[in-house]
Amino acid sequence: MRIWDVSMTIEPGMPVWKGREAKRPVLTVTRDFAQGQGARETHLALDLHTGTHLDAPLHFVQGGATMDTIPLSRLIRSVKVFDLTAVSAVIREEHLAGLAINSGDFVLLKTRNSVEDILEKDFVFISSAAAQRLVDLGVDGVGLDALGVERDQGDHGTHHALLGAGMVIIEGLRLAEVPEGQYLMIAAPLKISGVEAAPARVLLTDLL
Numbered sequence: 001m002r003i004w005d006v007s008m009t010i011e012p013g014m015p016v017w018k019g020r021e022a023k024r025p026v027l028t029v030t031r032d033f034a035q036g037q038g039a040r041e042t043h044l045a046l047d048l049h050t051g052t053h054l055d056a057p058l059h060f061v062q063g064g065a066t067m068d069t070i071p072l073s074r075l076i077r078s079v080k081v082f083d084l085t086a087v088s089a090v091i092r093e094e095h096l097a098g099l100a101i102n103s104g105d106f107v108l109l110k111t112r113n114s115v116e117d118i119l120e121k122d123f124v125f126i127s128s129a130a131a132q133r134l135v136d137l138g139v140d141g142v143g144l145d146a147l148g149v150e151r152d153q154g155d156h157g158t159h160h161a162l163l164g165a166g167m168v169i170i171e172g173l174r175l176a177e178v179p180e181g182q183y184l185m186i187a188a189p190l191k192i193s194g195v196e197a198a199p200a201r202v203l204l205t206d207l208l
């Protein structure tokens with residue numbers, strides 16, 4: 001059985017949203033053998049939108065659903081990976097036009113973000129119109145290999161379109177090694193009560 005770990009490694013030097021220092025994870029060893037404390041313990045300060053993570057509707061919809069209410073049946077399921085590495089900057093409606101996307105699908109979009117060092121700056125993102133197209137197609141969830149599904153849209157049109165439709169968003173995927181195709185996805189966000197996002201381990205494997 002082939003397994004792809006499409007998650008980012010959490011470490012201080014990892015790419016974070018727009019390279020902002022405040023977004024970097026901070027690991028603090030609070031107990032250690034070197035101090036004669038007989039064990040090691042580490043404290044992690046982590047923005048919930050760090051690395052590979054899921055966004056719930058509450059991220060952009062006031063009173064929207066929280067992470068812990070998303071059923072696992074929407075996160076452990078078949079997904080379609082589409083290769084959009086030819087897209088230079090913005091995923092537009094026309095890039096989705098030829099793709100075999102059906103109602104109820106969960107789509108993962110593989111772009112240059114997975115193969116080039118552009119996550120903190122000029123990453124490929126999804127236009128509002130393309131997001132609305134995914135909503136119109138009846139897509140259940142969308143994953144992107146960027147730390148955000150949009151970059152500099154003042155109205156946050158992409159987030160609003162997707163989350164307003166109750167879609168699940170996965171950000172920060174690493175898809176370089178994953179060929180276009182259909183897979184079984186296991187996305188397991190941390191079980192935190194009442195929040196708008198959660199870091200997740202996301203794995204792909206062959207469909208059973």
Ligand SMILES: [Zn+2]
Binds near residue numbers: 054055148171
């Ligand atoms: Zn997010």
